[in-house]
Amino acid sequence: MTGPAKRLPHTDAVVIGLGWAGSIIAKEMVDAGLEVVGLERGGWIETGVDFNINTAPDELRYARRQELMLQTVQNTVTARNNSAQEALPMRKWGSFHPGNGTGGAGLHWAGITWRFQPEEFRLASYLSEKYGDEVDPNLTLQDWGTDWSEMEPAYDYFERIAGVSGKAGNINGEILAGGNPFEGARTRDYPTGPTIPTYAPKLFAQVAEDLGYKPFHTPSSILSEAYTNIYGMQMGPCTYCGFCTNYGCANLSKASAITCVLPALVRQQGFTARTRSEVLKIETDSNGSKATGVTFVDSDGQEWFQPADIVVSAAFTFENVRLMLLSGIGTPYDPATGKGQTGRNYCYQTANNVRLFFDDKEFNSFIGGGAIGMAIDETNNDNFDHSGLGFVGGGSTRVGPIGAPPIGSRPVPEGTPKWGSKWKQATTENYNRSMSIGCESSSYAQRGNYLSLDPNYKDRLGRPLLRVTFDFPENDLRMSQYVTDKIEEIGRAMNPRSIERNAMTGHWNTVPYQSSHVVGGFVMGADPETSGTNKYLQSWQVPNLFVVGANAFPQNPGYNPTGTVGALAVKAAWAITRDYLKAPHQPLVQA
Amino acid sequence: MSLKPPLLTRRRLLASAAAGLSLISTGAYARVLDGTAPWQPFAANPPEQGWTGTWRFFNEAEARTIGAMADRMIPADDLSVSGREAGCAEFIDGQLAGSYGTGEKLYMQGPFKEGTPEQGDQLPWTMAERYRMGLASLSEYCRKTYSNEFADLDGETQDEVLSGLETGDIALSPIPSKTLFSDILNNVMEGFFADPLYGGNRDMASWKMLGFPGARYDYRPYLMKYNEKLDLEPVSMAGRAAWQTEATQ
Ligand SMILES: Cc1cc2nc3c(=O)[nH]c(=O)nc-3n(C[C@H](O)[C@H](O)[C@H](O)COP(=O)(O)OP(=O)(O)OC[C@H]3O[C@@H](n4cnc5c(N)ncnc54)[C@H](O)[C@@H]3O)c2cc1C
């Protein structure tokens, strides 16, 4: 550190993090005439400079050495399965892949873009009305404090930012063939048509349909066609290059803040981005009820104070929660009493799949993209009756060929040696003849799962790391067996030579990648005792602070999170520009 | 709330010094293109340099050991050349000489504790240190047990040693044998299957073996060729003229 923090000129609003959430809110505030400073701890990433086909399709660099991800030397988390254990740092990313630099994790993401269902936003009430005390009392489910009538327009708007490709299943209550019959009523179709399924999803959809399921195209921020979004940003059609999840796109086909928002925003008056600038703390006045700005450190080690009237924290689940803990916002959650807002209801996503091996198929698995594919939703959430099943929740079942770069993608049947002649033969035989059916499933809150500051491990600046205490609830493990039975049935009907079942069992393991869908920890709600923000993502305690991201989810349904992160960002942006500015510093909802 | 009129001439993007300011200098410059390639490797958004044509990390004995291991892990047969012939040792050398070897991007603060299997790798050594110490103790083991270096054992014995490391039946210290084995296997496979840009996968040997077309980046013409073997000639980043530097030739 080089001396005391220097003070920067005042700005109307400061945004922490220029991923999906931060960029959208910054854009909407600048469009409304505010002067906005965006602070991003990583670099400025630009398609034309950083991703071209001389460098983009590099599995070693991006998938193995994780170049687009946050480096753990910079910041990581500690992890343990329960409070009796001592948490240890994740020295290398495994279970999840947090982002760094403009675009955030939403740059190297896969692009599957769901809307949650209307019931989700009042899940605790809905399940207790329907199943009463059949719901495991260990779960600490909560309502979101919002409803479908408020969420639908925000989803619609986000879809027009990202250009989402898909086919509607329900427009104004009319169920449409070829779409997802379980989705909430939408006012209009997706902005772009569905992507084309490759052989594996095609085959899956045919067999699933024969079994009575209603397959549909996975909604995708990997674009099927050229599109100009509502900010005037142009996108190109996906070429199914197969270097997608964990990579940047050289074709402007994958929606992210760097393709859909920032290049327009950075040219606008009123916006300043400061990159390689890491926010350390949200500063508040003496009674802790008004944010005065943020302190950040740049890559030279210089500390700065950026005063602002509005602070938006959009630093991804983990860092949003850590910043709240470091800044004294909310009461740290105590798993012993179940009290406190900050760190509460941390959830994940429960990954299940079956792998199929065939003799007589050529899947050309190297063709694909993060969100290409076909899905069914009969296995998801409360789309089936859970009476007497002993669990609630479910997952979205999908076949999604993301590509098959061969360092990481060399499926062989269990029991194959890991090296030598037999390994080589099996690798060559199976490389193009295997596929998997995944079921990305719900993760429900339970009392002992939470986020807190680690008492032992510090980041490079001497501040405590965030500590993740998490294990899969019994409810979710039972759910996993059930949904994996279902996808195994479909898999068998596809007549593979062999099938392998991977239902989630045992403890949460930090080593294998599962998903970056970490949610909760500073949730939205209607009750200030059990939520950090109101339904506008406005802090109950500090009304000029908005905390936006998947940290707001009180639990996670069987869908990927980002469609909802985007919608919540839109919701917060609208609340600020339409209502908050009329009466600054006032709560938009009375506690 | 103060709504000041925005400044007209302000720079919109203030990157701190280390990040460079190139983004905002978007002026169009007249350029003369005269026989030199306008695009230089390692220019725009360069990958980290891998194999440079000379050994930068391994000494001769270590390079021989790794080559011999790669020969057994990926044996030569009808399907492909061996791991050593494909350049796996050169690949690993380049990796260990770079940030992968130094661990400079990883959280390496203590205290170091063993933890549960779910808590992952907690060893206090960088990859470069693991290789250096691990190969030294392997060499010691082989000399004690066989009076020979690993590379000079016959193939069958080499396989026995590798299996002993894989299962942990052979004990090494301080780097556990299982860790040493899995690090080396992991890196050999990376070398065999990565883009040839990094010194391994010579002539795209592994991609030809698998039928992986490499860095083609556009499959739209083949999308609906369901269940057809495509036999696409692979393409690598390294194969493009821009990358034809001494290191990759
Ligand atoms: C490999 C992968 C695949 C995924 N696939 C999908 C998918 O298919 N569908 C889906 O719905 N979701 C997917 N996700 C999740 C998705 O990426 C996130 O939900 C989404 O990016 C969240 O947006 P965000 O704006 O909240 O956070 P981010 O996009 O991560 O942005 C947060 C930004 O804040 C910055 N930041 C953090 N801390 C600070 C600080 N202290 N100071 C300054 N800046 C800071 C970060 O550098 C980052 O740029 C995937 C994620 C990964 C990694």
Ligand code: SF4
């Ligand atoms: S698969 Fe499509 S969206 Fe993904 S990186 Fe390739 S071209 Fe871009």
